[in-house]
Amino acid sequence: MPFWKKSTTGDESLPAHDRGAGSFDDYLYDLIPKNRDITMRLADCDPRQDEIAALAADDPEALFTATPARTLDQERVDAPIEVRVFAGRRVTGVVGVVPRGLESVYDEAVRRLDGRGDKPRIPVAVVRTKRGWRVDLLMGRTK
Numbered sequence: 001m002p003f004w005k006k007s008t009t010g011d012e013s014l015p016a017h018d019r020g021a022g023s024f025d026d027y028l029y030d031l032i033p034k035n036r037d038i039t040m041r042l043a044d045c046d047p048r049q050d051e052i053a054a055l056a057a058d059d060p061e062a063l064f065t066a067t068p069a070r071t072l073d074q075e076r077v078d079a080p081i082e083v084r085v086f087a088g089r090r091v092t093g094v095v096g097v098v099p100r101g102l103e104s105v106y107d108e109a110v111r112r113l114d115g116r117g118d119k120p121r122i123p124v125a126v127v128r129t130k131r132g133w134r135v136d137l138l139m140g141r142t143k
Helices: 046-056 072-076 104-117
Strands: 061-064 085-087 124-129 130-138
Touching: 046 085, 046 124, 061 124, 085 104
Parallel strands: none
Antiparallel strands: 061 085, 124 130
């Protein structure tokens, strides 16, 4: 990686393995994913391991975000975007937060889906890592 590029590090108060992952390099000028394989890993998943583990047993094709775009009040105070998941007919508690700095990518994807008449829900994948369960947003499928 070139020395002049600044990578997205996320919230410094979280452990390095739980800051989430994603990059603006994966998106075009208008924040549309470059391809269908683009993902964004949520941050702050460590304290929510039980909730995420319960999702792992559900049908992976039926998991979608249940969190709308930020309101103007939330945007004004730069509140983190807490993500909940639709799992069948129920909505989970918070399973993670959008990594710091990538909130605009999430907001734009939700608004783009809503604007074209689709349900404003981003597909979700539950992933098992050596540090525990993580939640990936399948951003490329919102293209």
